[in-house]
Amino acid sequence: MRTKLIYQEDSYVKEFEASVVDVLGDKVVLDKTAFHDGEGGVQADTGYLEAAGARYRARAAREGDEVVHLVEGQHGLKPGDAVKGVLDWEPRYRKMRLHTAAHMLSAILYRRHNALITGGEITPEYARDDFSIEGDMNAVRRAFEEAVAELNELAARGIEVKVYWLPREEALKIPGITKLAERAPPNIPVLRIVEIPGVDVQADGGPHVRNTAEIGQVKILKVENRGKNKKRIYYTV
Incomplete structure (x- = not known):
């Protein structure tokens, strides 16, 4: 990758200076960026690129091993x-x-509950997670409600x-990290x-808050049955 990912060192950088490395039509590669590219289920960042007095609307994306700005x-x-580069900060912070x-x-x-997360999406408006969890919908809904209550207390x-x-x-070697860590490409040594x-x-490669108090109150929007042992929860802050 030719782009340094600023947000991996500091997720709170809202504006940054960079140089254009490559251009292919509407795809612009920079030597560094604070735009998150949408990897890991977190919706890609949007914002602006400013150059020579002009301002261009842009959205980040991942193409192969490159981060491009559309x-x-x-x-x-x-x-x-x-x-x-200037981020749309409010949606990014959410x-x-x-x-x-x-x-x-x-x-x-x-x-x-020994429930494994099997998929998810994070947008500025809500998060959606799928869990492999057993039980009828009443039991699952109760499990989600109790988990969110504990989350709020901990946060x-x-x-x-x-x-x-x-x-x-x-x-x-860290317990519980093996599954996600092994998904990382084998050519990544660190x-x-x-x-x-x-x-x-x-x-994890994405942006996070510095302190759990910044999360605020998590609220469940809805719970869905997506099949045997697959339950979906939508929530927001």
Whole structure:
């Protein structure tokens, strides 16, 4: 990858300076970016690229091992150009809050019910997670409600979220992290770890809040039966 992912070091960077590395039509590759590219089920960031007095609407995306910025309209950007990136901060921050909440919810449900998360999506408006969990819908709904209540109680304690890097072999020794860590491409020797002390630790590449108190109150929107042992929960903050 030719792009440094600023948000992996500091998820709170709202504006940044960068240089254009490559251009293919509406796809612009930068040497660094604070735009999250949509990997891991977190909706990609939007915002603007500014250059030479012009301002272009842009959305990040992942193509192969590259992060590209999809620029709307005719832009005229070329390799070597200096640009300023500006995030749409409010939706990005909501996704950060929901992303950290999602880590906590999955950890609580795994501990309480041995429920594994099988899919999910995080948007600025809501998060959706699918869990492999047994029981009728009344029991599942109750399990979700109790898990969210515990999540809210834990989040209100103001737990500092830790982000650090570990060699792959060392990361794989952490209980509960193996499944996600092993999904990482084998050519990545060092993994980014997101730890919510006492709650969860996972290999994860996306943006998170610094403290669980920033999450606020998590509210369940709806619960759906998606088939045997597959239940879906929608929630927001």
